[in-house]
Amino acid sequence: xxxxxxxxxxxxxxxxxxxxxxxxxxxxxxxxxxxxxxxxxxxxxxxxxxxxxxxxxxxxxxxxxxxxxxxxxxxxxxxxxxxxxxxxxxxxxxxxxxxxxxxxxxxxxxxxxxxxxxxxxxxxxxxxxxxxxxxxxxxxxxxxxxxxxxxxxxxxxxxxxxxxxxxxxxxxxxxxxxxxxxxxxxxxxxxxxxxxxxxxxxxxxxxxxxxxxxxxxxxxxxxxxxxxxxxxxxxxxxxxxxxxxxxxxxxxxxxxxxxxxxxxxxxxxxxxxxxxxxxxxxxxxxxxxxxxxxxxxxxxxxxxxxxxxxxxxxxxxxxxxxxxxxxxxxxxxxxxxxxxxxxxxxxxxxxxxxxxxxxxxxxxxxxxxxxxxxxxxxxxxxxxxxxxxxxxxxxxxxxxxxx
Amino acid sequence: xxxxxxxxxxxxxxxxxxxxxxxxxxxxxxxxxxxxxxxxxxxxxxxxxxxxxxxxxxxxxxxxxxxxxxxxxxxxxxxxxxxxxxxxxxxxxxxxxxxxxxxxxxxxxxxxxxxxxxxxxxxxxxxxxxxxxxxxxxxxxxxxxxxxxxxxxxxxxxxxxxxxxxxxxxxxxxxxxxxxxxxxxxxxxxxxxxxxxxxxxxxxxxxxxxxxxxxxxxxxxxxxxxxxxxxxxxxxxxxxxxxxxxxxxxx
Numbered sequence: 001x002x003x004x005x006x007x008x009x010x011x012x013x014x015x016x017x018x019x020x021x022x023x024x025x026x027x028x029x030x031x032x033x034x035x036x037x038x039x040x041x042x043x044x045x046x047x048x049x050x051x052x053x054x055x056x057x058x059x060x061x062x063x064x065x066x067x068x069x070x071x072x073x074x075x076x077x078x079x080x081x082x083x084x085x086x087x088x089x090x091x092x093x094x095x096x097x098x099x100x101x102x103x104x105x106x107x108x109x110x111x112x113x114x115x116x117x118x119x120x121x122x123x124x125x126x127x128x129x130x131x132x133x134x135x136x137x138x139x140x141x142x143x144x145x146x147x148x149x150x151x152x153x154x155x156x157x158x159x160x161x162x163x164x165x166x167x168x169x170x171x172x173x174x175x176x177x178x179x180x181x182x183x184x185x186x187x188x189x190x191x192x193x194x195x196x197x198x199x200x201x202x203x204x205x206x207x208x209x210x211x212x213x214x215x216x217x218x219x220x221x222x223x224x225x226x227x228x229x230x231x232x233x234x235x236x237x238x239x240x241x242x243x244x245x246x247x248x249x250x251x252x253x254x255x256x257x258x259x260x261x262x263x264x265x266x267x268x269x270x271x272x273x274x275x276x277x278x279x280x281x282x283x284x285x286x287x288x289x290x291x292x293x294x295x296x297x298x299x300x301x302x303x304x305x306x307x308x309x310x311x312x313x314x315x316x317x318x319x320x321x322x323x324x325x326x327x328x329x330x331x332x333x334x335x336x337x338x339x340x341x342x343x344x345x346x347x348x349x350x351x352x353x354x355x356x357x358x359x360x361x362x363x364x365x366x367x368x369x370x371x372x373x374x375x376x377x378x379x380x381x382x383x384x385x386x387x388x389x390x391x392x393x394x395x396x397x398x399x400x401x402x403x
Numbered sequence: 404x405x406x407x408x409x410x411x412x413x414x415x416x417x418x419x420x421x422x423x424x425x426x427x428x429x430x431x432x433x434x435x436x437x438x439x440x441x442x443x444x445x446x447x448x449x450x451x452x453x454x455x456x457x458x459x460x461x462x463x464x465x466x467x468x469x470x471x472x473x474x475x476x477x478x479x480x481x482x483x484x485x486x487x488x489x490x491x492x493x494x495x496x497x498x499x500x501x502x503x504x505x506x507x508x509x510x511x512x513x514x515x516x517x518x519x520x521x522x523x524x525x526x527x528x529x530x531x532x533x534x535x536x537x538x539x540x541x542x543x544x545x546x547x548x549x550x551x552x553x554x555x556x557x558x559x560x561x562x563x564x565x566x567x568x569x570x571x572x573x574x575x576x577x578x579x580x581x582x583x584x585x586x587x588x589x590x591x592x593x594x595x596x597x598x599x600x601x602x603x604x605x606x607x608x609x610x611x612x613x614x615x616x617x618x619x620x621x622x623x624x625x626x627x628x629x630x631x632x633x634x635x636x637x638x639x640x641x642x643x644x645x646x647x648x649x650x651x652x653x654x
């Protein structure tokens with residue numbers, strides 16, 4: 001029966017080609033659209049990691065929930081030992097400390113409320129590959145009075161690299177302190193809101209202004225993003241009894257999860273639409289081919305085959321079609337994905353962002369497998385429907401169709 | 404008796420009307436006969452053949468094949484019966500276009516699980532030899548002439564060693580000479596193997612070769628004939644206008 005089914009598949013080459021084209025088109029569509037969505041997830045994730053969060057952050061318990069309002073209550077003193085312990089873990093590339101503060105930035109004429117971070121310039125430069133420097137330069141280790149401004153802050157205060165400014169903030173004891181700074185550079189991240197309030201100064205300058213040597217977070221950068229959860233689990237086990245908590249970049253940015261869920265749902269709907277399109281176009285061509293062969297099925301049954309044999313034959317034929325079409329679709333989809341990725345798709349900035357990006361098509365095994373399965377299932381369903389109908393035709397009626 | 408038809412009536416719906424294709428038909432088909440069912444179009448020849456072939460069921464009455472009443476058997480049981488007891492030869496040959504001649508002949512044997520592949524091949528070669536197509540075994544139907552295709556169909560019908568072979572207008576799609584050759588071949592097989600052949604036909608030559616004839620009209624048997632030499636002895640004859648017309652046609 002398998003031989004008969006396979007030969008029947010290639011009996012009408014033009015029709016088989018048209019049917020295969022419909023399956024290939026659907027599978028390619030799913031691979032490209034799925035790969036595009038996966039690229040959005042990947043690029044958004046990497047943008048979050050490499051412009052703000054790092055892969056992991058270690059902080060005193062409660063800091064992530066309450067610390068933004070009172071960061072000075074969650075300071076870790078002498079973080080060097082902790083940093084060294086974390087740096088010794090496999091897969092960790094950079095470990096850096098940050099201290100958070102809030103205050104005002106003054107250009108001599110007006111103030112803007114800011115959310116500031118004291119950072120270690122060198123490891124942050126390694127981590128911050130998605131932070132675009134739109135003017136000036138990054139902070140350097142010896143920039144004791146340097147400051148980097150988010151693009152929104154720079155625009156609000158009309159500050160450019162080389163301009164002086166005054167940072168007004170509180171010390172940990174509640175006294176007001178000022179820090180005279182010089183704009184080293186202006187940065188832009190994927191988040192317009194962040195850029196409207198963020199400034200960065202060297203950790204040493206922040207310590208001096210806050211009159212405290214503590215840090216709020218230890219930011220961890222990993223060689224591979226997919227190691228995040230494993231290393232987080234390891235760290236959590238090590239730090240559980242030390243009053244510290246470990247947050248992954250996904251936990252720190254819940255909008256990422258929401259974005260993934262939103263796009264996943266949209267992609268799910270798209271997958272259903274493609275499934276329906278493949279199903280309808282394949283059903284049409286399978287129906288035509290099956291109903292032209294009604295007399296043949298009548299002959300099979302006259303020769304002693306049961307109706308379920310006819311059903312099985314047609315179903316096997318369509319499974320063959322589905323597997324062949326979906327396999328070709330996977331190959332074509334992968335080739336196209338490579339080609340499109342090599343060229344890149346220039347994308348405008350997403351909502352609430354200033355930075356456009358170059359989209360690519362990610363080849364994700366689950367997406368490719370899903371597209372293959374959708375292609376095979378849609379074709380099989382289309383074939384089963386025709387098979388069911390044709391196997392129910394009485395033998396006498398079927399034989400009358402012979403020409 | 405290989406087939407008995409007892410008081411069989413076959414009705415089928417046609418739009419809002421019911422058409423009676425066969426009316427109270429009684430017929431016995433003896434083992435080994437070469438029987439022609441004759442009659443004008445719409446007389447019920449094919450319906451009678453379909454009932455004998457268990458591919459249709461009577462509205463009333465009984466069809467008994469090889470001593471077993473098949474009227475109330477389920478479709479699967481009928482399929483098994485067809486596979487082992489009945490061979491079909493069709494007007495349009497009905498070969499599978501994607502299979503070679505030998506694969507077409509082998510096809511019904513695939514249901515015979517007791518046969519090994521080599522036993523199947525032996526049988527196929529034998530029957531292709533019987534119909535004179537050994538050298539065309541690997542040819543597909545579209546590479547064969549009409550006559551050759553019908554020979555393949557005959558081999559396919561014979562290969563299962565059926566109790567009865569039903570042939571529905573087997574010469575209708577063949578030219579005169581080829582049709583004659585096919586009929587002579589079937590007659591030869593009938594004489595040599597004792598296989599029972601039942602034809603529905605318009606073809607005068609089939610009736611000339613037959614040793615039994617059944618004439619149908621409007622779903623009823625109007626004549627049952629047994630050959631006596633070159634003449635027909637009628638076991639039953641209903642005389643009416645259309646019979647007279649048939650006689651004129653025969654003349």
